[in-house]
Amino acid sequence: MAFQDEILCSKSHEYVWKNNTIGLTDYAIEQLGDIVFLELPEIGDEFNKGDAFANIESVKAASEIYMPISGKIVEVNTALVDSPESLNEDCWENGWLVKIETTAGEEELSDLLTYEQYKKELE
Numbered sequence: 542m543a544f545q546d547e548i549l550c551s552k553s554h555e556y557v558w559k560n561n562t563i564g565l566t567d568y569a570i571e572q573l574g575d576i577v578f579l580e581l582p583e584i585g586d587e588f589n590k591g592d593a594f595a596n597i598e599s600v601k602a603a604s605e606i607y608m609p610i611s612g613k614i615v616e617v618n619t620a621l622v623d624s625p626e627s628l629n630e631d632c633w634e635n636g637w638l639v640k641i642e643t644t645a646g647e648e649e650l651s652d653l654l655t656y657e658q659y660k661k662e663l664e
Contacts, residue, residue, distance in 0.1 A: 550659035551609040564637040573599040579625035587613045610649045612641030
């Protein structure tokens with residue numbers, strides 16, 4: 542949780558850390574409940590901002606996860622695929638989903654929110 546002041550959040554509840562690490566916010570995980578399944582993309586896959594890049598299922602719902610900025614997948618957190626329930630304990634440091642090589646310019650970052658702004662939007 543030490544890096545929450547360094548992340549940017551999308552209104553669809555994904556976060557970007559250091560312009561290359563993508564995950565789901567604590568609020569999204571809380572709303573989903575107990576995670577039972579996670580499907581992540583392959584290394585080398587490319588996505589534009591707003592593209593669905595992963596699928597997640599919980600005891601409550603199934604949902605797509607959207608790319609908050611454009612980029613190419615360079616690393617996948619495969620440990621989460623094997624034990625998706627660990628996202629319920631930690632969606633930050635060990636709970637990131639993918640790392641990307643971004644092609645995003647400043648315009649793609651402009652509608653993302655700081656974590657503080659994101660929390661205020663939820664109120």
